[in-house]
Amino acid sequence: MSKYKPTIGLEIHVQLATKTKIFCSCSTEFGAEPNTNVCPICLGMPGTLPVLNEKVVEYGVKLGLALNMTINKTSTFYRKNYFYPDLPKGYQITQYAIPIASNGFLEVETKNGKKKIRILRGHIEEDSGKSIHTGDITESEYSYIDFNRSGVPLMEIVTLPDIETPEEAYEFLVLLRKTVRYLGVSSGDMEKGALRCDVNVSVSKGNKLGTKVEIKNLNSFRSVRRALEFEIKRQIETLENGGTIVQETRHLDEKSGETKPMRTKEELNDYRYFPEPDLPPLVLTDEYIENIKKTLPELPSEKEERFVKEFSISKEYAHEIVSSKKVADYFERAAKLTKKPKEVANYLMVNIMSYLNENHLEIDEIPFKAEQFKELLELIESGTISKNIAKQVIDDALRSGKSPKAIVEEKGLVQITDEGAITSIIEEVIKENPKPVSQYLSGKTQVMGFLIGQVMKKTKGKANPKTVSKKLIEKLKSLK
Ligand SMILES: [Zn+2]
Structure with a gap:
């Protein structure tokens, strides 16, 4: 197995979290009644004209900068022509020759340390409608179309083939999702389609790249990893048995964990790209880009490093804590207020996080705030309660919303020092x-x-x- 080297590329569609669509003022709300958030523009009626949503540009630039990309001061829109029922205009408006952002990277944590995964381009485009098929994915009985999604803004991120293992692909996606959430440019929710990932993978011996296979419709990060694991093994086995890899698009069968060939709308297509005549080139000034740069928040990897340095907590804890901006903010507030960051990190990771997971709660939904942390740690400091009892107090406080002091008094938990x-x-x-x-x-x-x-x-x-x-x-x- 080890003489083969996998080469993996990712194409990720990030739905930009604007309130309205990219070229019209229809709502982007998820889960609305089908075909209610539509208008002549996003339905592709003849004679309508697209108007670019400024917020989409802002979010696109923000994400581009956070992914260490160059923002192109002039980028252009194109028509990508193909016929499919969920594409009412008969073409998708996207960026082609010059995207809004190009040449960036993200650094992911791997077994062998940090690794730079280069990003080729990031372009903004409109989403298509959503086809809902009944029956099997390869043989639909009926198809329904919901145009609510038609014209929802996307930023497509394309990586260079630097990824070599399913694990690295997974880590890249996790970091990308963290980043879009920190920036507030996307919810990053895969189950709501706000983050969609297609992968391409080949295996090779030596320097010549193997034949690429694309895997589409992956609906979770875990599916990405599973699909890649299976596909790499399949390709190696095929080659070892004297077979050849066919260039095709496959999908993951979630039940069996196998990838299977699928028919797609894009096979053998010549999209006949040409410049969108109804949209002028998008021109950005240095000042505009600089102003957005100033609004960038501290990003997850920067925050992680700072937490290790400033609060002397372990790298593992810091990594976990920054995975959600809300948790990171909570930790920082409590650490500063109590001046005991190590204790805070410990109780947070061991007691509070497991409570959140069990009860499907977010950290800002619990009554145990930074102030309660301070009170609790003071009770330990003064010898009123033991560290053991502190866990019990946190548990109680999380459920009852009472203050640690009140719980200790009520339940007679004062440490016996006599x-x-x-x-x-x-x-x-x-x-x-x-x-x-x-x-x-x-x-x-x-x-x-x-x-x-x-x-x-x-x-x-x-x-x-x-x-x-x-x-x-x-x-x-x-x-x-
Ligand atoms: Zn519309």
């Missing part, structure tokens, strides 16, 4: 566990953990484990 009280519980435990005690005295010191556990149980976790351990050892020694 040595006398601890000593009497230790005496009880020793009396109740003669066997482990004699084992300990005969040198089996590993029963210590069990005895500490018994004391902690009796105090409902409220005793300071260090004090318990110290007192227990003293007591046991006195028995020798």
Whole structure:
């Protein structure tokens, strides 16, 4: 297997999160009643004229800059001609010769460190309508068309074939989605079609590139990875068995995890691209581009690096925390307020994130804010509660919305620091566990953990484990 090198390219359609379509004022709202967000322009009626949405240009430039691309001060629109029922004009308006942005890159984390994946171009274009087929994907019984999506703005991002493994493709997509969300230029929701990915893949021995196969209609990042894993294996096996790879378009059968050939609307097409006569070239000034540059937020990889440096948290935690801008903002606020970033990161990743995942909540929907974090960490600092109990308090606070102080008071969770009280519980435990005690005295010191556990149980976790351990050892020694 290893003598073959896979070469992978991605074509990603990012739906730009403007309120209205690219060439008309129809709403882009997702999930509206079919064919309600339409007008003569996006339905391609004769005699209508497109007017470019300024917000689309702004978002396109923003995304281009964030992907380290050159913004082309003059770009042009073309007609891409093909016939398909969901394309009412008979052509799609897109950018061809000169796109709005070109030559960029994203740096992804791989097993061998950071890797630069180059991006060839990013162009803005209109979406087509949506065909809904009943029956099998290859043999539809009926087809329905919803034109709500027709004219929704997209930015197509095309990578150069720098990606060599399914994992790298996956990481690239994850980082791209993070980036568009940080910028606020797209929701990045694949299930809503706001991010769509086609891949092309070939395998080769030596320097000559193999025959490219395209895989379309991948509906999740995981599907991208699965499809690539299967397709690379299939191509290598085909070649090893003396076969040849056919240049074709395939799709992933989600059930079997196999890729299968599909018929597409674009096969053997000559699109007869020509300049769109109804739209002048898009001309941007340096000042316009500079002004957008100024509005770029700190991007995920920059934030990750800063968090490691500024707050001394682990790279792994920083990576997880910045995966959502909301979580990153939450962390930063709590870290600054408490001045205990490591503790915040720990409770955030271990306790709070799992609660969010289990309950399908966003971090801004929970009552446990940065201020509550401060209160909680002060309770630990002052010795009022143990670190163990702190977890219980977070759990309670997440559910009840009460303040940590109120929970500690209400439930009597105050740490037992009174040595006398601890000593009497230790005496009880020793009396109740003669066997482990004699084992300990005969040198089996590993029963210590069990005895500490018994004391902690009796105090409902409220005793300071260090004090318990110290007192227990003293007591046991006195028995020798
Ligand atoms: Zn319209």
